[in-house]
Amino acid sequence: MRTHTLLTPIPATIAALAMAWCAAWPAHATEDPTPDLHAAVPPATCGPGSQPETGLQGQVPSQDRRSGRSQQGYSCNLERVGQYQGEGATWVSAVAGHCAYMPTSGLANKQKKSPGVQVIDVSRTDRPNLVTALDTRAFRAGTWESLKASPSGKMLAGVGVGLLIGAGKFDLYDVSDCANPQLLNKSSLTGDSLPSTNFAHEGEWSPDGKTYWSSGLVAGALTAIDVSNPAKPKTLYFGGSSMLVNHGMAFNADGTRMYLASIFPAGVGIYDVSDIQHRRTKRNVRQIAKLTWQDGSISQKPLWVTIKGRPYLFVIDEAGADGMAGGIHVIDIADEANPKLVSHIRLAIQLQANAAVAKEDGANNGLFSYDAHYCSVDRVVEPTAMACGYFQAGIRVFDIRDPRQVREVAYFNPPAQVGKQALLRGSEHALLPRSFKSITDLVVNPLGALSASPESQRADLTADWCSSPPKFVNNELWTTCTDNGFMVLRFTNGAYPFKP
Template sequence: MSKPAFIAHSLCLGSVLLLGACNSSSEVTQALPASSVALADCGAGSQPETGLQGQVPLADRQSGRNLSAYSCNLKLVGQYQGHGASVVSPSQSHCAYLSTSGALLDPLQLLESNPGVYAVDVSDATQPRFSANLPGPAMNIGTWESLKTNAPRQLLGGAAVGPLTGVGFFDVYDISQCESPVHLNGIGDSSLEVPDNLFGHEGNWSPDGMTYWSTGNALGTITAIDASQPASPRIVYAGIAGFPVNHGLEFSADGNTMYLATCFPGGVAIYDVSEIQSRQSTPSIHPIGSVHWNAFSCGQHALPVSWNGKPYLIAPDEFDSEGIHILDISDPGAPKIVKQIQLEIQRKENAAIRSADTAGSGLFGYESHYCTVDRTDNPRALACGYFQSGIRVFDVRDPLQPREIAYYNPAAQTGKGLSLQHSLHAWIGGLLPTISDLYTSDSGISVGTLSIDARYVGNYVAQLPSLLTNLGDGGPVSGNLSADWCSSPPRFVGNQLWVSCMDNGLLVLEFTNGVYSPS
């Protein structure tokens, strides 16, 4: 084995130990179209960014400017911070559900008077309030990206995940009275459950709410759980899809087609899952098509939409500053990338700036995560949550020429780590190196098809002693908290966006200056 090959193999092995798998193939990926997106025109009342689009500059992190929000045509009208939130915290009806980093990372959470997921009543959007806690086993262990609602059946479900991938538990709650959820699959009146899942990291409901799908991330494990009787969920399928690492999943309106995000390589795989949807006795899933764009990135999810009757997917990626991809799936056997959306800070020429800004601020740099549209047919607006870049809103009436119309990046919660024990960012996640930019095609020392930003790794190692002793910022758990992680899916509610960020909790944002109207 040559020296470059040995180095690449060693780096790949490291990612296996950390993330569960690695793709060492030289798979050909589709060339990407131009990725720039027009900047927002910020109107009255805005507090615009001081650097590049999407950036919280190092100078602002050092001066304290980051302790106030950056805003453009969005204003904060209500907030419930609580103890922060974890990776995905959804909302439905007039309620939001704040997930937690989990008792495996912070066992002291089990001693709280209200352990588990928090239900927040947002009927008064200016004064959201805590209404109930959800103490099921998955909710206590931590649900990572699996906590999802289903509107038709008014259900909330989440898999036990913990630090990265978990096993066994799947909680189902009736949220028809959304401020007072009822645990449906507990044993008797207890919070105990019979295990009814295999591996969990991500998850989602089929549109009809009859099936909950759980992906395990590592090795591409996937489980389909029959929730037709939510008090007695049962596994109806377990297999492998999206090997070596799968991620978020979305479905066609009839539930027969699954759009599965993949990691290493980052991309989307499309599957026929009609045999599970129709409850055939010995079901299988069948691959239809796939597309990949970066051997070392990680697709997050792929949202199905249509413009003028033509089907597309909107697919954010959480690694390597890939941003968001729009795919034409007119031929589902051969999906085609038609647009990439990158913020200025994500572009190749700004890699060194990214590394300097995000050093010491945790696992994720300036990465996209979850996106939502205002409508699935002919969407006009796309809202996306980003790590460190806040909430970004794009006009997508022309999907090939999107333009940014608004953003809100909330105030950094520097120094508050110990009071934000439900935040994955403030509890362990903020202490880790920024692995989302560790394997990068943009900077550093090239090793075959792999590049690694050696400068950042060196900076992180040098800063580790101060991170471990900086008790004023939350001590050995939170890093510097110099920019929030807004990883949850935003939700359009009239002229507002409801969204949760890890450190700031639930935010109710309102559009200003006429940039968006729900009608």
Template sequence: MAPTAADAAPLPVSKADCGPGSLPETGMQGDVSATDRDSGRSTRGFRCNVVLKGGYRGHGGGITSTSFENCAYMGSLFPGAMVGPDTGVSVIDASDPAQPRRTAVLRAPALQAGTWESLKTNRNTKLLVGTGVPLLFGAGLLSVYDVKNCAQPRLLNDGGPGSLNAPLPITSHEGGFSPDGRTYWTSSTGPGLLSAVDLSNPHRPRVIAQALTALESHGIGVSPDGFTLYLSHNLGGLSVWDVRDVQLRRPNPQIRYLGGVNWTNGWATQHSIPVTYSGKPFLFTVLEGGSGGVKFIDVSNRRNPRVVNNLKLEINLPKNQDRALASSMGGSAFAYESHYCAADRQVDPTALACGWTSSGIRVFDVRNPMKVKEIAYYNPPAKTNRFLELWNSPHALASVLGFPMLSVPAILQSLQQGVFDPRQALSPRSGRVLGGDISTDWCFSPPEWRGNKLYVACSDNGFQVLELTNDVYTPPANQLSTVGS
């Protein structure tokens, strides 16, 4: 797979026009400056055409969380998920958006082991699934819950005391459903094992097909018919797999490689959202490293996908990597990378909402995917130095480190292109290689659409209900939030 020709993103998406009630960013689009961090300004947060209706912080929002109907499920983080109080996945009822409340804690073994990026729901089968991922990599543990009563989920695959819910021959870091909910797919950073778990009988999940994919083993997206799986590379790119044998439950089902695309602009590809515009299939593919942003990919030829656009904030551009380093030092491993997104519908989507780590929640008008514009953002108030309250926050846990490791490839490319100015990279925070101060939040989870509201969880602020204001967004009649898996 050769690198795509559409690797560059010379311009950012257009900035949002912030209306009444906003508390805008003070500088570059997506940046939280060193001054705002060190002065305490970031503890007030930043908002544009968004208001916070209510939230439930708990002890942090884990890595990724998920939601179903009026409920949210906050991802768990090891070791706090096993040794802290309220161990497991917290269930939040947001029927009253102004006062979300915890109604249950799910303590199945997989959920106490840490769910990483595996916690997902499916609206067709009304199931919640999570796998046990203590640190980057997990094996064996998978739990299935019935969420028909979303505030009081019911464990289905409980094999009894000591069973650990009947471990499966899987490895995991990430996971997701086929659209019909009959298959849950697990993938892992190593050894690159992709597994299809049959949930036809959710009381007895079973592995029905597997494939070894090497480094092509991060997050996924599944086509609406369930026949095609888009698998993210741990590096820059994605591969396309024919999984119709699994979807059709054929005997001895095979998972067949079809093609793929690589790129050098961004790495650690996270997940893909299959969508269509005028009947033609595309992906919104999100990258969690190297300021890669969100790529818009034409997959009408499954053997030869093409990147046709790249959504980035101003702070993500190569010429601004020096500024990004100056502000993000002391903020730990992630800086201004995208992570998980949700489209407001799969057919001709009108808006895309993304968790953009230290840039908060970003909302885009994607009615014309070649001319995307930002319409709103919400960067939660920083919980600066409040580590002891946040044992379920990966941001707090990772803050033994101050240097933004996930930005290194973008910094190196900026240097190579001769647009990195070492003077611009200096700030009062420049020496903070060890020890982070959580002077921003990390927003990793997909913001899920509920009319003009968004359900989302960030690492330090936990679950939040956001509402778009100033008439920047009109929900389409057939709105149906989708993360692609």
């Protein structure tokens, strides 16, 4: 069992370090069994009123992009009933009460009409409307994947990530009156002192809402911020994991176990964080186990659930390997020291056999292919459905009652916003270049790779990036895509909730 104490993150060339770190992973890391890379989950059966996909499951074909068909969108047992597009969004939005919080890119604040996090009142689902924008220093800088509402829905927090990695900035809001957020840590906005010690890219709350965690892309950085006194958040832990490059995280019910996604290599680590959860004097993060795989890369975010009393992780890969797009690994963690892969969730367009088609489709639409990014479930204990946001493949909904036999039940891929780059100053997608040399180019050279490009060189927007987790709200999905902004989706044809 490895213990990780206080360390100072050292910025360096991540790609070079990653190669050395992969070779040095501890011997007890568990490799997954040989996966079936040639099977997609059973596709949804679309009922009346749907506008089904015209190609493979999850695909927006090149022909549809050229003809303009992708600008009509695709739907199957889901319909859009309300929308607030604004100037587009960045990667991950949040929901609390009857409100949605849509962060915008920090790349073009001078050109935007409304910088920061957009507060959207969804009291009327058919007419979401902008109430205000929160442009305090972390929220204005761009929260990337860190903007999260607390489990109670009473607080909203995020770190200032800016261009891929941020340090020091942390904003905490009272959103108990969700349309009228109140900044809680006002004192940290004055002077040059940092409100917290963090080197952040991602963020998540502990289940009891007393700790906000952030993770960084360098040196396995982890930060735990105590928010028991919201006016004066304080850093409880600033240290590392056994990973070189962390990503998103999840926790078990009592907050003593952290499940942390790894970027290099793809996989997930299980950590004992009870010292921090119980506020012990000496605070360490202890590794319990790791599981790695070779059929994906840049693992993004795990979800912890229990199904029939058994704990599972659903781990999303943000990118693929060997020509496949990033999918979802389902892992049984009943024996937490020996996690076991039990199934995969992939769409047809994500399979290795369709790699050339996928590459052609998205050649001018930015870095990401038909990759998964973030998911959510209808409930953590005995969930029945999981909704996931995909780059280019839209919102996909799965029946997960049997985690070994997952099937798709609905999808909604919103209308492509071709030609609207100038209007979407808040969309990370609309501001990015048409193509990158590689993912390494994005990680190693974020200032160059993510700087706003001339409009003629930007992504063609022939398919949206739905990177935010869809939220189940009263048998609807509240979600955000980078170009279409915030949307309310309603299930049709009895697709959900499932009949007994």
